[in-house]
Amino acid sequence: MKKGVNKVKFKANGLIWEVQSVQRDNEKLKVKGAECLGVTYYKDLQIFLDCTLPKELFRQTVIHELIHAFSFSFGVHLVANEKTEEPVCDFMGSHLDEIYTTTNKIMAACFEKGVK
């Protein structure tokens, strides 16, 4: 699979978000002078991702930013308490795939005809 600059749209609770993977030096990836792997702009409903990241880190960053976007879209945005939201996003970014795979395994075992 080839890395590159791309645009994707998705809907969360009726809000249409736009996700863009951009080059590392893109201004949108800078927050208060710091370089970020990904940034979510709530008021613009936009997410920017560094397309030069290694694939696994890129994936974790996608999940991280999507948790921000979904929590914002569904009114449980915790930006007033960044101490909580950031660790939640980091945790989900690192472990969501694992939780999902394990869930599927359990579902398949408990409902034999379930999809893997």
Ligand SMILES: [Zn+2]
């Ligand atoms: Zn974050």
